[in-house]
Amino acid sequence: MVEIEIVEPTGLPLNELLGLYESVGWTTYTRAPELLRRSVSGSHRVATARRDGHLVGLARTISDGATIVYLQDVLIAPTEQRGGLGRRLLTILFDSYGDIRQRVLLTDTEEGQRAFYERLGFTETHDHEPALRAFVRFG
Numbered sequence: 001m002v003e004i005e006i007v008e009p010t011g012l013p014l015n016e017l018l019g020l021y022e023s024v025g026w027t028t029y030t031r032a033p034e035l036l037r038r039s040v041s042g043s044h045r046v047a048t049a050r051r052d053g054h055l056v057g058l059a060r061t062i063s064d065g066a067t068i069v070y071l072q073d074v075l076i077a078p079t080e081q082r083g084g085l086g087r088r089l090l091t092i093l094f095d096s097y098g099d100i101r102q103r104v105l106l107t108d109t110e111e112g113q114r115a116f117y118e119r120l121g122f123t124e125t126h127d128h129e130p131a132l133r134a135f136v137r138f139g
Helices: 014-023 032-039 085-095 113-119
Strands: 004-005 047-050 054-063 070-075 101-105
Touching: 004 085, 004 113, 014 032, 014 054, 014 070, 047 085, 054 085, 070 085
Parallel strands: 070 101
Antiparallel strands: 004 047, 047 054, 054 070
């Protein structure tokens, strides 16, 4: 059975984070372990999934806690994918925000992303009514 809970962002061991991020191929994060630790520790909320004590899923947000929440990462170990775990993590995470109006996500164009997030109620900005614009600047 998979156990899901919202945890203290600072309480996740770096070796577990590195293992999960590497398992899904997110090497940009794993090449800088200390930066990964800081980014997860600085998250507003983190929801984790564990099977037999092993970290198999993680979702994290950045938020002001009142008006807006950014979904930063959703990772599910390859052995656990396509079983509804991502949906369960996001549901428990977003339920903890109550009536926050804006839930924002910036993600890549990996196959399956659009369908997954649309099933969770997200809309791409160019499809939203009224029209929205999204901007990003990488340093």
